[in-house]
Amino acid sequence: MWIWEQENWPNFVWDKNVIEPKLRDIRFRQGILLGKMSGQPKDQKQSMLDTLLANIIHSSAIEGEKLNAFSVRSSLANKLGVSEEKPSPTSERTDGLAEMMLDAVENLDAPLTLERILNWHKRLFPEGYTLFNPVMGGQLRGDEPMQVVSGRIDKPRVHFEAPSRDVLETELEVFIRWFNDSREDPALDPLLRAAITHLWFVTLHPLDDGNGRITRLVTDLALAQAERQSVRFYAMSVAILANRNRYYEILEQSQKGDLDITAWLMWFLNTLGETFTSVLEEIGQTILKNNFWLNIDQTQLSLEQVKVLNRMLDGDFDQGINTSQYHKVAKVSKPTASRHLATLVALGCLVKSDAGGRSTRYKLAHFKLQ
Secondary structure (H helix, E strand, C coil): CCHHHCCCCCCCECCHHHHHHHHHHHHHHHHHHHHHHHCCCCCHHHHHHHHHHHHHHHHHHHCCCCCCHHHHHHHHHHHHCCCCCCCCCCCHHHHHHHHHHHHHHHCCCCCCCHHHHHHHHHHHCCCCCCCCCCCCCCCCCCCCCCEEEEECCCCEEEEEECCCHHHHHHHHHHHHHHHHHHCCCCCCCHHHHHHHHHHHHHHHCCCCCCHHHHHHHHHHHHHHHHHCCCCCCCCHHHHHHHCHHHHHHHHHHHHHCCCECHHHHHHHHHHHHHHHHHHHHHHHHHHHHHHHHHCCCHHHCCHHHHHHHHHHHCCCCCCCECHHHHHHHHCCCHHHHHHHHHHHHHCCCEEECCCCHHHCCEEECCCCCC
16 A cells, blocks of 8 residues: 555654654754854855755756756856856756756745646756657646556566546645645644655656656755745755665655654655755865965965865865875975975974874864954
């Protein structure tokens, strides 16, 4: 029995004793992230462009499609009004991907409708996009059973079967009404609402293709509404791609189970937590790097020295760098590498380890935050 065949579908339940402590932890990390991002000097439009690009590229990669990141970036830049030094050629497809993503995260107050969902799908599959297995963008799936299948043709394994076509529109009406109404439900945490949105919509599987990408788009809308802001600082699709196998496993497990979705909610919250942690680490690295250069006079350094220091600030050589590694990275002779390293120590950029000879390593100097 599939989850949508359960008698009380779609009245999901979960173990609050398990979920609420995790939810508090994720909410805490989310608050730290939003607080740190609001204090960053970086241009918000540029930051948003980077985040939305990562979301589009990784969401497609989850489905095995590799997009031209340069073209998608230029389409996003055009829509956001961000200037590029060397813009790449765009296409109807890349423009469509940018439009659907921006509509999902910027138009927070616009109600979700079937027309809006199908418009996203039309952007995902513009007419004439592919000659092989053509998908009619902007239409619900046909009358054939919608199954997720793997294995041999003569011995297929059915991972999931969606509700039949004759009940699909009614099911979508219920989902869309819940999505719009639940935003104002004080009893439902907005992050849990996003998790339920994801599972519920992908279970309906209303389209011939692109269900995963549209599901993640609706989820992005729910997350943007949860934070009540359209500026995006994180891309959950990056963490989903990193855990893709487990993503499909937990979906299959949840769709074959009963209406207790505790396991799914925990997976979703853990993945969201990994996303927050990753972005916080990037922010920490950026702050460290900016603070380092505030304390260093770059006019006294060669281009090779700046290159090596930036590599170290980006997290390379976390155990320190030796003469041989410097020689390879800077592409200078070993005697020159030794002189460069000695200069960096004298200027206060690096600290020399106590070990001598070939064991000598040089680590970044630490400065108080300014």
